[in-house]
Amino acid sequence: MSNLNGFIVVDKPKGPTSHQIDSWIRDITGEPRVGHIGTLDPGVSGVLVMALGKATKLIDIVHRESKEYVSVLRTYDxxxxxxxxxxxxEFTGKIYQIPPVRSAVSRELRIREIYNLELLEMDEKLVLFKVCCESGTYIRTLCTDIGYVLGSGGQMAELRRTRTGPFDESMCHTLQEVSDAFKLKSMGNEKLFKNIFIPMDFIFIKYPKVIVKETALKNIAHGSDIYPAGIHAITGSPKKGDVVAVYTEKNELIATGTMMVNADEIYDLKVIDIDNVLIETGDNDGKDSLVRKDNRWKDIPVQKPERKLHGNLQGSQEWKDTGNRGNPKRGGTGSKGFSSGFRKRKAKR
Known part of the structure; x- marks a missing residue:
């Protein structure tokens, strides 16, 4: 089994589906755990980020980031x-969208944000534009809605994705280049492979980092959350709810997580909120210590349990329940009032 943990950015051609690209990358690399970030329709080309190995756990993090496209709108006038x-x-900012009929999600009204919509070129009824948008925005629907507002109608003629999160078009490689890289790698030449394979921590360049102590690694490996005692340092100023990358002191990525408090509050966390202090501080050889005064309990009445004598037990129900095992006169099996289960003590000489 392969041990690849990272990303490969494929320049998806028109024709195959995104899932077909998954299958081909799986065959080329020998890594069974392969997934793509952001599905592209068969007729769409461009940046298709492939996650391999443990990087498949990071798909949702990258998928939430913004995407960029270049598209051609064909108007009817x-x-x-x-x-x-x-x-x-009018279409810059938050907009309403209903996914197209042929889509992988339910056709319900949703809100998506258009960060930037730039007009690049016009030729008769063709409009070339670039859009930077929130993940989950349908460019096909955007073109249809723009045509509707123009009055004559319109539709998407071409679409190419140029960026997904931190992965842009300059990092793309064709399927043939990926195949050649792994073939050369198997022959001992890793130069091309190192050029196309991207390590997992690349996506966290702009994310805040939490560096944990070595003593906390075992607990984290077993799925434990992170507490102040296990934190060595924090870079950046993450707020509550922010996604952070967790690193060791040797700069090794080991986990991701969500901040439960602001970074400036992390060392103010209290494990126990004290209500009452029941001990007092004292001085011992110039050092503070915790001591108990000898007379601290003198004013507190202590109720001792009533002692029952052996004679008082005889004839009681408790005595009868024991079966009188230690009394030969009452049918007990012991010797001289002791149960046979106990040994006699040797007489002192």
Missing amino acids: KYDYDSIKSVFK
């Missing part, structure tokens, strides 16, 4: 530059 740009401004 001619419009001037200013008209198109004016409509683009």
